[in-house]
Amino acid sequence: MTPNDSRPFGCTGHTPFEEELVNAMNDFANSAAAPTFDTPGIVRRTRRKRATAIAGIAAALIVAGGGTALATAVTHGSDAPKPAAAATATTDDATSVVLNGSKFKISFAGLDLDFAQQLLLKSRLELGTVSKEDCGKDGKPGSVIAVDPHSPKTVSIGDTINLTLCAG
Known part of the structure; x- marks a missing residue:
């Protein structure tokens, strides 16, 4: 048997089942319409899902860690808003x-x-x-x-x- 042959050596004919199977596959391949995709719709849905997920995660982080993030930002000298200083406070305070x-x-x-x-x-x-x-x-x-x-x-x-x- 050679590598390209699917039948054992000496068998020459096709069985009716094999012929019917080949014909059915050919009919399917020739008659099946190519699938169509709504690419702009897929992109819109993906962006909408991503934006919703980011908004949800941001809201959860604000609720869960807002106080910690604010305290960390103030401690590390960020430009986060601070309470208004008294009128007599100076920059040396x-x-x-x-x-x-x-x-x-x-x-x-x-x-x-x-x-x-x-x-x-x-x-x-x-x-x-x-x-x-x-x-x-x-x-x-x-x-x-x-x-x-x-x-x-x-x-x-x-x-x-x-x-x-x-x-x-």
Whole structure:
């Protein structure tokens, strides 16, 4: 038997079943219409599904990790919006924190005590003394108006930060 032959050597004729099968396959191959595809429709549905999935994932991330992402962004000195600073706060009311050889400037100006404590905890710094000082009628009572030490001095993990709050 040669590699191209499907019948054993010596068999010459086709059985009626084989002839019928070949004819049926030929009829099918010659009569079947080529499939048509709605390519623009497929692309629209794919884009719609992708957009819906991305929106769903984004919503889930916002709900599940919004607070963590905001705290991380503030801790690492991003340009994320921060609460408005008191009128007497200056640009020196920030502490530069050295973490693993990288500097991150953290601004405490205008934050209330609870948020400042959370920020210190996240930055692995200790809260020292908390004092109150008159900041005039423009300042928000209970907001941070000064930090000690403040920039350009840098602190390391575990250092103590003293806060001065507006007395109102």
